[in-house]
Amino acid sequence: MKRFAELYAELDETTKTGEKVDALAAYFSAAPPEDAAWAVHFLSGRRPKRLIAARKLAAWAMEAADVPEWLFDECYDSVGDLAETISLLLPDSGASSDLPLRHWVEERLLPLRGEDEAAQRGEVQRAWSELDGPQAYVWNKLITGSFRVGVSQSLVVRALSRVSGVDESAVAHRLMGAWDPTPRFYLRLLAADTSDADLSRPYPFFLAYALEGELESLGDAREWQAEWKWDGIRSQVIRRRGATFIWSRGEELITERFPELAHAAALLPDGTVLDGEIMPWRDGPLPFAQLQRRIGRKTLGPKILAEVPVALLAYDLLETDGVDVREQPFAWRRARLEELVRATPSAGRILLSPAVHAEDWDGVLQAHRDARARAAEGLMLKRLDAPYGVGRRKGGWWKWKVEPFTLDAVLIYAQRGHGRRASLYTDYTFGVWKDGELVPFAKAYSGLTDAEIRKVDAFVRRNTLQRFGPVRTVKPELVFELAFEGIQRSPRHKSGVAVRFPRMLRWRTDKKPEDADSLETIVGMLEAEGR
Structure with a gap:
């Protein structure tokens, strides 16, 4: 667990592909197969579903850290990530676990699913007392089902290919489809004989x-x-x-x-x-x-x-x-x-x-x-x-x-992002005009620069009108040009339409909310498409 937590930190602290591959290769070169198999499992995007409700984890963390709910909420609001908030608030245990990753997954993590609440609480708090801060952070990420670290499966494949000498295409092929993170699977993943195509396994796309x-x-x-x-x-x-x-x-x-x-x-x-x-x-x-x-x-x-x-x-x-x-x-x-x-x-x-x-x-x-x-x-x-x-x-x-459809819409709701963006409001809902009111039209979270995201985040915090769980209603002042690939009528949406792959093209600081497009414009797009 100690080495895996160190790997997580190394991957999280760099955006350079070469450095990520170097860190992965170093880990896989030294890790025992029973640990490496689980590392491949998590790093390639597979993770257990949330094992314990967030509200329970928060309550147990407040108890372990002896902090009131209002303080926990303030910290969570600032940090934006539950796993990180808990790891930062927990008292320094003075401990550090040398037990293998396999132990923490197979003997401590997965059995939580079948336990009652009292047993879960005891096991989670015991784990916190045995782990240092970085280890507890990774453990919390696994419990909450939110393990993400900015590594694609292709980078994992490159690292495994470097360690084993097996061609990347063969490693990628073996990672396709269903497999269990066992030592046997990991050793097979690195095996020089590449004639082992599984009956059902597809080729890398x-x-x-x-x-x-x-x-x-x-x-x-x-x-x-x-x-x-x-x-x-x-x-x-x-x-x-x-x-x-x-x-x-x-x-x-x-x-x-x-x-x-x-x-x-x-x-x-x-x-x-x-x-x-x-x-x-x-x-x-x-x-x-x-x-x-x-x-x-x-x-x-x-x-x-x-x-x-x-x-x-x-x-x-x-x-x-x-x-x-x-x-x-x-x-x-x-x-x-x-x-x-x-x-x-x-x-x-x-x-x-x-x-x-x-x-x-x-x-x-x-x-x-x-x-x-x-x-x-x-x-x-x-x-x-x-x-x-x-x-x-x-x-x-x-x-x-083909060139995408575009229109101008107003930011009306916002919520925090994930991973590196967990402390920022980066996921937005946009509205268009209908009978003098803004109706939700599309959600988007990509297209802005880091500097623009920070400015929008500051605006959201200053101009929140209401809160609904993680969602904030904001003053309808910011206008953005949205792009999307397709458009279709949809009775499930309040606007009556659904779009494909919406994203932000640019922040229209030159426009006022009343300059945004209307639902009538969108209906016109539909009619032009013959739908």
Whole structure:
């Protein structure tokens, strides 16, 4: 636990990628497998759900620190993070634990779930008395289910690759899908023999950067293929040894969520892996909001399956006849994908994502202009000789999205952020005008500089009108230009509309609240889209 807490501090104190990888590699080089397995688990984004309610932890911390509720609340309001607030208020125990991370997770943390409140309280307070400040901070982060430290899985992969000498793609492959943080798994993760592909395990997804520069900078247009960029769920469909598995890019096994796709995939040849986009589809794409209707349901009855049919828009072939073909040129993979889709009687559930037929960049530019009319987000540009890479890489694939919708809205609610932003008000709700009142329209938390965030935070603290739990209602004075990718009618929202990927483009200090847009403007956008 001591070394893991030190690692957490090292990672939290730097923003430099190289330093993070160095710290991770040093930890994994020295950590025993039983500790390293749990470290990989937590650092790659997997964490236990909140084991104990926040109000209980706060009450136990107040008791242990002998501080009144008002003082705890003031400290929490200043710090903004429960785990950190508790670790700062707890009296110095004078202790420091040399027990391994595995002990603290498997014997102290996870058993809390099955204990009654009295036993939980006793165990948590006992743990606080055995840990120093940094260790208690990490322990609190694990208990609250809020363990975040600014490390992506790709950095963990780089560190493990450095320690083991195994190629990054093999390490990334082994981390995909379901696994348990055991010593055996960790040793397998570092094993030199890379022929251990699990039956159900997907390949790491290849991701594209946004297009940089002009189209002509990519060279000859005949060396590229353009495709529509769809707004769905990026997925891999796997057919191996008579079984079907569907994985999302978020590493969720979603086979049961899409029974019609699983049924269609059963007709694929064994040893096939397709990469594509799950789309709500009825003779063409439906709005993403329709797909969300399915995603949010625990059970899928005949009614919702009929109302929101789906299809896989397949755009790459990663495995055929049980052979990994990711290193083959894209043109080779695409040709065989076309043959496979034509030969598979999938009842329209597995479709070939259509290519854009353009002889030159002018044709591609015209297709990009037409993308929104086709309910596409833009275009994907794929070099015909490019292999299928791992993670986000430049050069082989580029994404070229259409210009977003924009409008001006007023900040009306704010709440604190997470991680490094836990002490700042960075998550905002914006309103637009309707009949002389501001109605909530969208939430956004990205797009501002650090300096702007600090200014908005100060404004929120000075101009709070009401508090509702963590949310503050603020004076409607600040105007921001928002951007979003899509717009759809939604009876679940007070404004009657829902947007996709809202973010702040800029703080409109030149505008007054009455200059912000109205709901009527948004309805006009919907009508222009034919929705």
